Amino acid sequence: MQNFDVVVIGAGAAGLFCAGIAGQRGLKVLVLDHSEKVAEKIRISGGGRANFTNREIDPHAPHKHFLGDNPHFCRSALSRYTPQDFVALLGRHGIPFHEKHKGQLFCDRSADDLIQMLLAECAVGGVERWQPCGVKAVRAAGGGGYEIDTERGTVHSARVVVATGGLSIPKIGATDFGYRLAKQFGLRLVEPRPGLVPLTFDGEAWAPYADLSGLALPVQIEVGFKKEHVAFNEDLLFTHRGLSGPAVLQISSYWHQGMAIRVNLAPEFDLPNALAHAKSQSRKLIANELASLVPSRLADAWAAQNADWQRPISEASDKALARLAERLARWALTPTGSEGYRKAEVTLGGIDTRELSSQTMESRQPGLYFIGEVVDVTGWLGGYNFQWAWASAHACATGL
Ligand SMILES: Cc1cc2nc3c(=O)[nH]c(=O)nc-3n(C[C@H](O)[C@H](O)[C@H](O)COP(=O)(O)OP(=O)(O)OC[C@H]3O[C@@H](n4cnc5c(N)ncnc54)[C@H](O)[C@@H]3O)c2cc1C
Numbered sequence: 001m002q003n004f005d006v007v008v009i010g011a012g013a014a015g016l017f018c019a020g021i022a023g024q025r026g027l028k029v030l031v032l033d034h035s036e037k038v039a040e041k042i043r044i045s046g047g048g049r050a051n052f053t054n055r056e057i058d059p060h061a062p063h064k065h066f067l068g069d070n071p072h073f074c075r076s077a078l079s080r081y082t083p084q085d086f087v088a089l090l091g092r093h094g095i096p097f098h099e100k101h102k103g104q105l106f107c108d109r110s111a112d113d114l115i116q117m118l119l120a121e122c123a124v125g126g127v128e129r130w131q132p133c134g135v136k137a138v139r140a141a142g143g144g145g146y147e148i149d150t151e152r153g154t155v156h157s158a159r160v161v162v163a164t165g166g167l168s169i170p171k172i173g174a175t176d177f178g179y180r181l182a183k184q185f186g187l188r189l190v191e192p193r194p195g196l197v198p199l200t201f202d203g204e205a206w207a208p209y210a211d212l213s214g215l216a217l218p219v220q221i222e223v224g225f226k227k228e229h230v231a232f233n234e235d236l237l238f239t240h241r242g243l244s245g246p247a248v249l250q251i252s253s254y255w256h257q258g259m260a261i262r263v264n265l266a267p268e269f270d271l272p273n274a275l276a277h278a279k280s281q282s283r284k285l286i287a288n289e290l291a292s293l294v295p296s297r298l299a300d301a302w303a304a305q306n307a308d309w310q311r312p313i314s315e316a317s318d319k320a321l322a323r324l325a326e327r328l329a330r331w332a333l334t335p336t337g338s339e340g341y342r343k344a345e346v347t348l349g350g351i352d353t354r355e356l357s358s359q360t361m362e363s364r365q366p367g368l369y370f371i372g373e374v375v376d377v378t379g380w381l382g383g384y385n386f387q388w389a390w391a392s393a394h395a396c397a398t399g400l
Helices: 013-024 040-048 071-080 083-092 112-124 177-184 203-210 245-252 271-281 286-290 296-303 318-329 384-399
Strands: 002-009 029-032 051-054 097-099 104-107 128-130 135-140 146-150 153-162 189-195 216-223 230-238 242-244 261-264 331-333 346-351 368-370
Touching: 002 013, 002 146, 013 029, 013 112, 013 153, 013 384, 040 051, 040 112, 051 083, 051 384, 071 384, 083 112, 083 384, 135 177, 153 177, 177 189, 177 346, 177 368, 216 245, 230 245, 242 245, 245 261, 271 286, 271 318, 286 296, 286 318, 296 318, 318 331
Parallel strands: 002 029, 002 153, 029 128, 153 368
Antiparallel strands: 051 104, 097 104, 135 146, 146 153, 189 346, 216 230, 216 261, 230 242, 261 331
16 A cells, blocks of 8 residues: 555645645655546636735735635744735746736736646656545554555555645536535534526526626625625626626625625716716717616616606606606615535535644644635635635645
8 A cells, every 4th residue: 555644636736835835844745536537627727817815805804805704714834924924936937927906916917827836846746646536545554654545556644634625617627525524523604605607597587687688787785784795896798697796796705695786887976966967968868878877788777677667768757757866776685596516616604624734734634624715715706715725735745
C-alpha cells in the first residue's frame, strides 16, 4: 500500500493550492479528483478570466463580505493569507491581471493562467496527482492515519484534506462527497442551499415582465428588515424565467423562500420630483418621459400596467404619477424559487465551522481537514470565494 503524509481529495482551487504549499514544505502529497479535467470551476469562472480575488476584503470584518453561521470563523485564515499575497504569487509567475470594479481582480488572458500556476506550484512541491480517480471510501486506519480506497487501489495517509467544493454545477463534477464524509465521522453540517443564483417567478405572475428578457440596468436591490436588512447597488438582468445579474446573485445568498425582495429600478433619480417636473414641462406620453429615466423597454412595460399611466404626462393626476414613482422605486416581488444548483455559483452552508479549527481547518476528527467551499463560509460575488479557497488552503497547508 502506498503511503503519503497528506491525501487531498479534490483538485480544484483550494485542493491544488493546499497541495502545492504542503508539498513545498516537505510533505509527501497525493491529490485525487474524480473528474477528467483539472480545476474546471476555475476555468469557467469570471466569464473565463477568473475573478481570483478582491482588494476590498477586510479580514478584520469578514462579516461584511462572507456569510455562514459564524462569519468570524474566516478571520484568522483571511488575515494570514491576503489578496496581496496571492497577487504577489501571480507576479512571481508573470501572470498579467487587471482590476474591474469594486476591487475585483481578473486575469488579463484567461483563467487557464491560474490553473497552470497552481499545477506548477504542485510540481515544485513534488505533488502526485491521480486524475480521474474516484474515491470509494475513507476510514480511520488501525495504526493511525487513514486508509483511502481509490479507483487505483488503497493508499494510506497520515492526514486527509477534503477540498471537494460545493454542489453547484453538478455537470462539471460537483458532488456531496465532503458532506457525506463529514457525516460519516459525526461532524455537523449547516444545511446546504444554492447561493449566487438567479431567482425565478411564477409563470403567470411573471408574464408582464417576460418580454423584458435580456434587459440589464443598474438598480438598488434589498431584502430583509432591521438587523437582517441587506442592500446592493448592482446591475439587474431580466431573464425569461425571472431575474439575474450581479444584483440578484448577491441578494439571492440572503434570500429565503417566501421573502420579498425590493428593487429600486431608477436609484439615481428622485422619481416623484422628476415626474412632477416632467408634468409641468411636457406633453409627451408618460412612457416617453419615463424613457429618459429608465430603459425605454422598461418604461413601456411599466406604463402598460395601468390605464392611468397610458396618457400624456401633462394630463396625469398627481396621485397616478406618485403611484408610478412608488412602483418603480419600491418594486416588491416574491420569488417562487431559484434556478438551483444547476446555475448557482456557490453553495451556502456546508461543514459547520464549530467542528473546525479556524487556525488549521482540522476537524474534531484528528487528521481530517476541510477547506474551500465545502465549509460553511460563502463569499459575495466578486472574487471573495476564491480568496476563501486560497486562504483556507494556506491555513491548512501550514498547519498540516
Ligand atoms: C460559473 C461559476 C463562476 C464562478 N466565478 C467565480 C469568480 O469569478 N470568482 C470567485 O471568487 N468565485 C467564483 N466561483 C466560485 C468558485 O469557483 C468556487 O467557490 C471555488 O472554485 C471553490 O473552490 P474549491 O476548491 O472549494 O472547490 P472546486 O474548485 O469546486 O473544486 C472541487 C473539486 O473537487 C472535485 N470533487 C468533487 N467531488 C469529488 C469526489 N467525490 N471525488 C473526487 N473529487 C471530487 C471536483 O471535481 C473539483 O475538481 C464561480 C463558480 C461558478 C460555478
